[in-house]
Amino acid sequence: MVIADPIYYIVLPLLTAFLLPLFGKLYKPLIGIIPGFVFLFLAYMSVILMIDIRPDNPIITKIAGWTPPFGINLVFSSFSGFIASLISIMGFLIWAYSYKFKKVGFDDSLKYFILLLLVVTGSIGIVLTGDIFNLFVFLEITGISAYALTALYRGRDGAEAAFKFLLIGAFASSMILLAIILLYTQVGTLNMAEISVRMHEVDLKIKVLIFILFFVGFGIEAEMFPLNGWVPDAYSQAPGPIAAVFAGMVAKAGIYALVRIIYLMFDLEGAFHLLLIMGVITMIIAEVVALRQEALRRMLAYSSIGQMGLIMIAFSFNTEQGVFAAIFLMFNHAIIKSLLFLTTSFLVYNTKTKLISDLDGFGKKMPLVSLLFGLGAFAIVGLPPFSGFWSKLYVLIAAANQHMEVIIALILSVSVVEIIYYFKVISRLYFRKASEEIPIQKPSLNSSIVMIVLGLIIISVGVYPDLITGLIENATTSLLNKDLYIEKILPGLAEIIN
């Protein structure tokens, strides 16, 4: 019997991050190997925990024995557990992809792995915590390590991107902090379950103000327009695997936090309308801008924003189907966009300019990478039989059941735009003659395996979506059943207050 407790999600990577320099002193290659064991353990633990978890029995860990609402607690429910597992498994895959990480010229692997561990800790922390201030702390951990990762290559562009990220991230931090302070003055607690119970005591005007602060703050992390200026630069300047981390973890944690506070704490009808409007605007503008990009990674970054917009739209329906679709989208986006970024990393590495126009004939030079990129592109635009199709279908069904024909039409029109820019890349990869013979850096065995694994997940979920729908259904129930969440964390409190 393996000890499986959500607390390890936080403790293990955090501790390892601090001890990693010491391991490095002992034996250099340990820097790459130790995080692998940590991620493997977390991924393994996720599987163990997810097998038993049901919507009506979330695992609640009280840190240091303090019971909520006084102590901080971690909540591993079907929803948060699903996202946390997704992040930890992605963490393992990204480690496996990059465990030999080094940039030609200088060896930054120590920094890279410390920051990778921290960013995973932070993202999982945001998802699991049941305490709003604790959430803020994890958000800062994620943010700061993400800024550092963006600037890892120490170039001018990297520094600029990191600076933009930092600048806007600082807005996010201060707004969320302000919101938390305001909230604390109103309800006198930081425990999210208790806040949720006490929320009706708060004056509506202040409630709305707090909500707006949260909305803007988390909107920045969730890549919402017009708060997402940092995204294209950060995604295109960070090391290849880190772009996958941003798309697969950081953005997911941001949208998770946003959704968590909307669904759990703020019972505002307007919040959903706002989310819908912002989701639509985010999606349309991002996809349209993606069409006009010349650099491959910037294109993917905008496409990523577009997907986040779609996720927001799905969450904004506030129905079971909508949430189901949104969680499915989050899963798909994490898997598929990571695959795209990981393959792109190799494609771009072998071009001089990183432009799409430089990719002519790569299908022949790098068959595996190009094939997997093509697979990812097919999946993300929602072509069957790949996994992206199902999530898109569910979003449309959810929208149809809400009688939002215009939204359906918009989502589909934007999908056409998406098809155009992805297929432009594919046609360059495969159906253009290569311009010149340049030596090609072949993908290493470990990264090939990781990319193939991601590709296989995409195909198997696409052919047999029932692999994953059960988990997502549980997650949906868990998110929508707010009373159960409160009851499990603070037994009996709701009755006392009401």
Added chain:
Amino acid sequence: MMNSLFLLLFILFGSAILSYIGHRISETLGNIIVVVGAFSASIWFFVGFETPAEFSYKIADFDALWSFSSYSWIFAALVSILSPLALLYSTSYMKGKERLGTFYFNFFLSILGMIGITMSQDFISLFIFWEIMTWSSYLIVIYLGKDVEKVGIKYMIFSAIGAYALLMGIVLINREVGSLLIEDAFAYFPQIQFSTQLLIGILLLIGFSIKSAMMPLHVWAPGAYSNSPMSYTAVFSGALSKMGIYGLGLVFIRLLSSGEFTLINEIFAWAGAITTLMATFYAIIQDDAKKLLAYSSIGQLGYIIVGVAIGTELSIMAAIYLAILHAAFKGNLFMAIGAVEKQTGSTDMTLVTGLIRKMPLTFFSTLVSIIALAAVPPLGGFVGKWMLYQSLLASEHFFLIIVIFTASTAAFLYSFKILYSLFLGQEEPEFKNIKEAPLPMLIPMILLSLFLIVTGTFPGILFEPIANGMKYLGFNDVNWNMSLLVNAWGDEVNLQHVSMYIGTIFIVAFIFISLKNRKRTRYVTTKDISTSGEIPLPHENLSFKLNFYKPFERAISPVMKKTMDSIYDEIGNGLNALFQFIRYIYSGNGQGYALYVIIFFVLLLLLKNQIFGL
């Protein structure tokens, strides 16, 4: 025991994978796998289904059901006949090309998509197969690397628009009916609110009609048809476009059956007729045989759309009959042109000339197909047109008849042009050593030609399954005879007599003319002329196929001035400019981005009363 439907898809998918692997190893091995796979799938389709097979399952909470209805069986049979022939042809046509593995992989996948569409009795699997068919065909369209951006992207954009219109219709059906089974949709559709019915109907019709290249949604077709390898175009134009017809039939006859949608029927009938007319005009002015056939395909599909949209018993019968015939003769024509291309390296009708003695069998199959296309008895096209005109007369669509008749007549012009330019005329020295196409290419062509000849005299062979399929569409007792056409006014045409008379006249004339001209025939080149002082340069093209129909072109030029293509281009450019403008929102300026955050925050504060209803 594996379900026979599942096995059919399995054979196709297995052939796709195996032919990919086979072609990686050696071309011969790959070709053997391709042919064996294609024919075994086809044989299994015709032999393996003794009882009506069914396969129902649940995918992601949707009920799905596979089974052939008597109506969809017709289209599946069409695919199953045409595709192995095209693949056999392909083994020779594609010889020596690069990346054959990928080509055949996609070829098989698109066959799988088509078979899947016809066996889907629920919308979800229909859509999945539809999309598989679409992207695999896209990958073949751009396979040769010609005009990748223009043609390929255009095809994909229009396919995507069509597919998404379909998808939107499907999710709306799901909302209204609560099930995605096609039968349920038919049963509950009349109970839906009228405006929703209309919306769903229009969306589905748009989705299906894009695949059958109806104007004004046809602009992807000329490029896509002429750019893919001809062995695939035979299937693409012959069978794949019929999937749209299949869907249109379902929607028009079964879904929009309440009689309140006659306006939509009329609109689509007219769109079909105008498609025919315009596409025929465009076909006439083409100088590239491939392009000509591509436009001609669009035109022929127009007739079929007219038939389906009119929706009477006879017109549906005519449409399905024409659909089958079109698959045969257009498949045959594309193969013949492919053979010419393979042997001479060009399909430019002003360059290639005088091939009749070099490629007599190719000429023969072209001739037969063209007679069928032009609806001249005794070949099958005549029967289809006869029924179509009759149904239009009976349903009092007199103006439609005028349009269609004009188009039909104009179709003679391009039919003659293609036959004359490539095969007749002077013999150029550069084509002296041309040989007849190899056997794998000839066999499918000959078989299709025989099919056309037989069905011209005995159309009953096709009427039997058609009448059977029309039961599914709600026409329970369709009258048909093996080789006798009757109309509503009691007139009769005995096709056997027609064939006999025409055959006799043909043979007599053939013998007479050959005997008469045997001695006097002199073979000349285009340079073999008398000039009055103006000596042609060695490479000057003196073929009188240049500007073959110049007066006609001049006559129709006013209607051709503004093409749909240019309208779409303008829309595209406008959108591009707009997108470029939007792009500058992301200025790359960190301070600007910070300002956005503040502005957004302030805006939310200002608008909070409106948003949150304070």
